[in-house]
Amino acid sequence: MKFKANIDIMPLEALLDPQGKAVSQSMGNVGLSEITNVRIGKHITLFVEADSKDVASIKVDEACKKLLANQIMESYSFELEEA
Amino acid sequence: MKFKANIDIMPLEALLDPQGKAVSQSMGNVGLSEITNVRIGKHITLFVEADSKDVASIKVDEACKKLLANQIMESYSFELEEA
Numbered sequence: 477m478k479f480k481a482n483i484d485i486m487p488l489e490a491l492l493d494p495q496g497k498a499v500s501q502s503m504g505n506v507g508l509s510e511i512t513n514v515r516i517g518k519h520i521t522l523f524v525e526a527d528s529k530d531v532a533s534i535k536v537d538e539a540c541k542k543l544l545a546n547q548i549m550e551s552y553s554f555e556l557e558e559a
Numbered sequence: 560m561k562f563k564a565n566i567d568i569m570p571l572e573a574l575l576d577p578q579g580k581a582v583s584q585s586m587g588n589v590g591l592s593e594i595t596n597v598r599i600g601k602h603i604t605l606f607v608e609a610d611s612k613d614v615a616s617i618k619v620d621e622a623c624k625k626l627l628a629n630q631i632m633e634s635y636s637f638e639l640e641e642a
Binding site for chain 2: 484485486496499500502503506508510511512513514515516517518519520521522523524525526535536538539542543544
C-alpha cells in the first residue's frame with residue numbers, strides 16, 4: 477500500500493525565528509498590521525510504500541528523525557493518508 | 560477576535576523541486592528506500608486580528624499573495640482556527 481505523508485516542521489516555540497520576525501515586521505509595510513507572530517517552518521510531502529499505516533508511520537517518523545528535522549531546533553508532526 | 564492561520568506553501572506540481580529531489584535520493588542512503596517523491600515547501604503559522612473568520616480569511620489570503628507566496632512558482636492553501 478502507498479501512503480502520502482504531510483509533515484510540518486516548525487522552529488521550537490522557545491527559539492527565536494528571525495525569518496518569521498522579519499516577515500512579521502514587513503506585514504505592516506504592506507498594510508496588514510493586524511497580522512502578527514509569523515513563524516516559518518517547512519512543509520514536506522512524501523510517499524511511502526508500506527504494508528500498513530502503522531508501518532508507514534514508523535518509517536516517516538524515522539525519516540523525520542534521521543533526515544528531515546533537526547530536533548535540537550525544530551519540532552515535527554505529520555499525518556498519513558492512503559494514496 | 561484572534562485567529563490562527565496554518566498556511567502551506569508548496570512548489571507547483573509542474574515544477575522541479577531540486578531540494579526535494581536531493582532528499583528523495585538521500586532516503587536510500589539512510590535505509591529508507593520505500594520513501595519517494597519528497598517535495599519541500601514552507602509551513603507558516605501566524606495570528607490575525609479580525610472581526611470575523613471571513614475577514615480574517617481575506618487578510619490571510621492578501622498576506623499570501625503580497626508577501627508569503629510566489630504564485631509563479633508556488634501554490635498556497637491555509638486553514639483558520641479561532642485562537
